[in-house]
Amino acid sequence: MVKLIAIYRKPENIQEFDQHYSEIHTPLAKKMPGLIKLEINKIYGAPTGESDLCLIAEMYFENHDALMQALSSPEGRAAGKDLMGFAGKIVSMHFAEVL
Amino acid sequence: MVKLIAIYRKPENIQEFDQHYSEIHTPLAKKMPGLIKLEINKIYGAPTGESDLCLIAEMYFENHDALMQALSSPEGRAAGKDLMGFAGKIVSMHFAEVL
Numbered sequence: 001m002v003k004l005i006a007i008y009r010k011p012e013n014i015q016e017f018d019q020h021y022s023e024i025h026t027p028l029a030k031k032m033p034g035l036i037k038l039e040i041n042k043i044y045g046a047p048t049g050e051s052d053l054c055l056i057a058e059m060y061f062e063n064h065d066a067l068m069q070a071l072s073s074p075e076g077r078a079a080g081k082d083l084m085g086f087a088g089k090i091v092s093m094h095f096a097e098v099l
Numbered sequence: 100m101v102k103l104i105a106i107y108r109k110p111e112n113i114q115e116f117d118q119h120y121s122e123i124h125t126p127l128a129k130k131m132p133g134l135i136k137l138e139i140n141k142i143y144g145a146p147t148g149e150s151d152l153c154l155i156a157e158m159y160f161e162n163h164d165a166l167m168q169a170l171s172s173p174e175g176r177a178a179g180k181d182l183m184g185f186a187g188k189i190v191s192m193h194f195a196e197v198l
Contacts, residue, residue, distance in 0.1 A: 003140060004146075005140065005142075005155065007106070039197060040197070040198040041102060041104065041195035041196070041197055041198070042195060042196045042198055043104075043193050043194065043195050044194050044195065044196055045193075045194040046191075046192055046193050046194060047103075047170060047179075047192050047194070048192070051191075051193045051194070052191075053193055056104065056193075056195065071146060080146075092145075092150075092151075093145055093146050093147070094142050094144075094145050094150045094152055094155075095142065095143050095144040095145060095146075095150070096140035096141060096142050096143065096155060097140070097141045097143055098138060098139070098140055099139040099140070099141055
């Protein structure tokens with residue numbers, strides 16, 4: 001099992017971000033072919049005080065080929081385009097193998 | 100359900116890090132009372148090329164109280180002390196609510 005992990009730092013306007021993320025971006029991400037599960041983690045703090053992050057989204061795929069096919073599909077490209085538009089400056093994306 | 104999420108940037112010596120993480124730190128983390136699940140994500144790349152991260156560890160707890168009790172327990176303090184020793188400069192910790 002592999003994951004595409006999106007890590008979002010805190011945006012300037014959290015209310016605007018939350019609304020776009022839940023109403024526009026999440027439905028687009030869920031359309032990606034081969035997506036097994038989307039787990040959304042809302043960051044609310046840190047052991048040392050405040051966190052610099054606001055959200056971590058984890059998209060599970062069967063394997064790396066399935067993940068790459070999802071990213072290059074029309075649905076994946078639409079989600080990617082939307083992502084860059086509303087969160088390009090605050091997001092980082094990573095590939096992970098679940099051990 | 101909540102998670103304690105540890106995000107590790109790439110260490111100087113990845114082999115040394117991997118060995119300490121799997122042989123010393125993981126057994127300590129697993130002893131934390133109330134830990135429901137530990138999911139270890141090994142970062143192996145990024146859509147844009149290389150990732151600056153090497154690992155994301157997710158520790159699941161029933162709720163925030165259980166997480167805080169685990170952190171302040173003798174087992175949690177032992178895991179935290181070990182963490183600061185081998186990865187203090189490359190790790191960030193976050194509290195997350197699973198949506």
